[in-house]
Amino acid sequence: MPQWIDACSIDDIDAEDVIRFDHGDSTYIIVRDDKDNYYCTDGMCTHEAVHLSDGLVVEATIECPKHSSVFDCATGEVETPPACANLCTYPTKIVGDRVLVEV
Amino acid sequence: MTFRDYNLTGPANAQAIASGLVTEDWYRTPIDRKVMKDLMKRSDHPATRDTIVLFGLMAAFASAAVMIMPSWWSVPFWMAYGVLYGSAMDARWHECGHGTAFKTRWKNTVVYHIACFCMIRDPYCWKYSHARHHSDTVIVGRDPEVAIMRPVVILKMVLNLVGVLDFIDGMKRMVIHATGRMLDDEQDYVEPVFYSKTYRTSRIWLAIYACTGVAAIALQSWVPVLLIGLPRLYGCWHMMLVGWLQHGGLADNVLDHRMNCRTVYMNPISRFIYWDMNYHIEHHMFPLVPYYRLRDLHEVCKPDFPAPNRSIFAAYREMMPALWAQRMNPDFYLRRPLPKTAQPYHAGPYLDA
Numbered sequence: 162m163p164q165w166i167d168a169c170s171i172d173d174i175d176a177e178d179v180i181r182f183d184h185g186d187s188t189y190i191i192v193r194d195d196k197d198n199y200y201c202t203d204g205m206c207t208h209e210a211v212h213l214s215d216g217l218v219v220e221a222t223i224e225c226p227k228h229s230s231v232f233d234c235a236t237g238e239v240e241t242p243p244a245c246a247n248l249c250t251y252p253t254k255i256v257g258d259r260v261l262v263e264v
Numbered sequence: 265m266t267f268r269d270y271n272l273t274g275p276a277n278a279q280a281i282a283s284g285l286v287t288e289d290w291y292r293t294p295i296d297r298k299v300m301k302d303l304m305k306r307s308d309h310p311a312t313r314d315t316i317v318l319f320g321l322m323a324a325f326a327s328a329a330v331m332i333m334p335s336w337w338s339v340p341f342w343m344a345y346g347v348l349y350g351s352a353m354d355a356r357w358h359e360c361g362h363g364t365a366f367k368t369r370w371k372n373t374v375v376y377h378i379a380c381f382c383m384i385r386d387p388y389c390w391k392y393s394h395a396r397h398h399s400d401t402v403i404v405g406r407d408p409e410v411a412i413m414r415p416v417v418i419l420k421m422v423l424n425l426v427g428v429l430d431f432i433d434g435m436k437r438m439v440i441h442a443t444g445r446m447l448d449d450e451q452d453y454v455e456p457v458f459y460s461k462t463y464r465t466s467r468i469w470l471a472i473y474a475c476t477g478v479a480a481i482a483l484q485s486w487v488p489v490l491l492i493g494l495p496r497l498y499g500c501w502h503m504m505l506v507g508w509l510q511h512g513g514l515a516d517n518v519l520d521h522r523m524n525c526r527t528v529y530m531n532p533i534s535r536f537i538y539w540d541m542n543y544h545i546e547h548h549m550f551p552l553v554p555y556y557r558l559r560d561l562h563e564v565c566k567p568d569f570p571a572p573n574r575s576i577f578a579a580y581r582e583m584m585p586a587l588w589a590q591r592m593n594p595d596f597y598l599r600r601p602l603p604k605t606a607q608p609y610h611a612g613p614y615l616d617a
Contacts, residue, residue: 178301209399210288217304217552219367226552227288228395229363241363243395245455 165254165261168201172258179223181214184264189251190214191260192234194221200234201251201262208244268404268516268594270413272449276405280517284613285403291520291610292549293568303553303561306367310556311359314536315375318356322348330487342490343498347537350427350499353382354507355539355555361391364554365539381472384434384496386441386465388458389450396453398551402516402524408449412512414594416587421508427500434496441466502537506530509579510544513586515597519612521548523599527562527572528579545569568607570600 168182174193181204182189188204190213198221206213206225215226222240224231230244237248252263269276280286295303322345329341357379359365360372380387393408400406412421423429440447441462446454454462472492479488506528515523525545530538541547543558546565553561562572573579582598589596602609 175298175301178297208395212288215300217301219306224363224552226550227398229552231363231369241369242458243392243455245457 163251163263165263168260168262170258171199171255171260173260174199177218177220179214179216179218181212182262187264188212189262189264190223191253191262192218192221192223194218194234196221198235199253199255199260201253201264202232202234202237202248206230206244207239207246207248208242268414270404270407270410272405272408272452274405277452278405280400280403280405285517285519286400286406287519287612289519289612290549291522291607293565293607295550295564299564300550303550303557303564305557306364306554307556308367308371310554311365311371311375314539315356317536318348318352326491329490333487345491346495346499347502348499349382349495350497351502352537352539353379354500354503355537355541357383357385357390358394358541359539359555361387361394362551364552381469382496384431384438384469386437386462388462388465389437389446389454392454392458393450398548401521401548402511402514402518404516408453410516411507411510412587414516415591421504425501425504427497427504430500431497438466438469442470502534506534506538506542506576509573509576509583510541513583513590513598515599515611517612518609520610521545522569522602522606523597523609523611525549526579526583527569528576529572529574530576534576567603567605570602570606 166184168191169180174180174191176193176197177195179190179192182191189201190204192200204213205211206227208225208228208230211225211227213223213225217224221234222231223234225244228243229241230239231241232238232248233240235250237250239245239247254261325341325345325348329338329345332338332341356375360376360379363369363372365375366372377387380390397407397409402410420429437447444463446459446462476488476492480486509526509528511524511526514526518524522545525548527545528542530542535542540555540558543562546553546558546561550561573582586596586598
């Protein structure tokens, strides 16, 4: 049953950057784009099991650090291969100075 | 001594998986996130400048060569044009394939497709081939881009120096793709959703080559094929000479790029042609860093890396005896010392660190 989890502080992530967030047995990423929007997606690239938290955030996209697959952080859609499967995304909201994700 | 079967469809593939070599657990030098973010930042400027220079030089050399023909004085100009077509384009294929050359994505795509045509490499097959090379660098049975297989066959190296084997392989694959088929090894690493694009690309390319051939016959001139196609043969020598240094004589079946990659200091002309891929350990460990930041990344990583070779000549002086030793003992590899500041080698399941 999904629940809202306090993932991090808004200041834990720089603008156009990403951090890793682990909860239970799963790993996620929290992305802050260039307009201070926050997103939560699965933490591993769908092409191969590479942690996206080492990747590059450009505007609201995340690029895999290994093979440069690019995903839209808002929708999880693949923009550039070699990945073919989209990332799962999770609802995200800001409460005070905390980032909450529903996982 | 271990016999090596590099065939991706042979038993070595499954053996590599079973022995834990197909993994994300590769060694990475710890670098502060803020530093890494800065190094990964892209700009259009360096690649735009370099691409204008590259195409400008190609146009200038080709124009001069055509005007001077049929005099033999045209040969140096053809050679210069050829090295840009057959070697510099390999570097552009590589960097734009990674998507790191330009900040603007469509620019990477355009230059990538032009470079793929010059190198006779299907854009989709080679994107996945190169992704596999980065995932499983010099893992026997997994890496489709092992340039020097053990034991080394000198004749093969000589033929590759003038592009013969790669040209034949590229043309063969293009013709097979044009008939609507993929080769067995490609089916191991290319996503099926891209097969139709591969077929379409190959048919377009075959049409271009056919027109080039027809033009040469109609004009009774070598010029069309000297401009398109043949430079892949007579111009690839620089690519091969610097490319062999990337992994030649070093370890295989390890999980540390400091053991299976080589960084070599090179002259500015080679670095322009090669687009800074001489910083090869750095590139494999951090593929998102664009070519124009690799020198900076090298400075950050120096305390953790083996010393780079000081020149192409010095690198060959190190590599050639190792390749010769591997003819007698395929398990031999160069194990270079690390500085005192470095973390120990992280070889993985086969070799002690």
